[in-house]
Amino acid sequence: MTQPARAAATNAAANDARNREFAEAALPHLPSIARVAMALTGSEADADDLVQETFLRAFKHWHTFERGSDCRRWLSTIARNAFLEQRRREARSVAVEDQELESLAAARLHNQARASGVDHMFTRLDLGPAISKAIAALEPPFRDVVVLADVEGFTYEEVAEALSIPVGTVRSRLYRARRHLQEALLQYAIDAGFATSPANPPASDVNRKR
């Protein structure tokens, strides 16, 4: 046998051994893991996905399974970790979508401002006192991030550290706080009679979509 052929034969034998071991030690726990998955996810479809993911991971990392230890527990741990990771991923993607919607809201608010004749409210008017008042009126979690980030000029990371919250939370709260502020200030500008020009029809794609 050549060197590569011998190595291949050794590999094949090792794979056989692994397959046999896995089939004997891990697969019998499938019904038990399915119950764990059902309890974690609360839905049959998600539970099935989780069971599949659990056994794929278990097979890939079979070499890390401590021989003779409790395989069902090992599999349960994998299932739990896979479930938590997935939930974190989903939470993150929801957060990103949320943040992007706040950006879209800023464009819509601009269209409203233009339609109300206060397109230049932030450049031509002294809104200083109104801004301070609007910030003070925010709920504390939103007020804190906007004060640190937009008034004091902290970066997202600095705000996150100062308030002991994740950076994603800083962004979500900050963008939402900005929307509340913009809405309050737009209302203030309109109520105070600052409209300077006849309303122009909004013409943005972004606005029309909604």
Next chain:
Amino acid sequence: MPPRSICEAVVRQLWPYLDDAVDESAREMVIAHLEECTMCRSHFEFAQAFLDAVARSRSNAPADDRLRGRVLAALSAEGFSLRT
């Protein structure tokens, strides 16, 4: 998911872009689009004007007299006095 217009894709990055919190490819996409789309550019300019106004509000925010009084009282207990 329905395809998004380039305008919507760009505007979705409005706050992160203005906060300088987008990656290089997103930044380039935004810059290139704002060069040619006056409507989107006006949205970004309006939002930037808002941020500038909020940042300026710091200097003209009225001093919080209650807090100032409390700090001065605490300081005076330590022997501080305000001479003007």
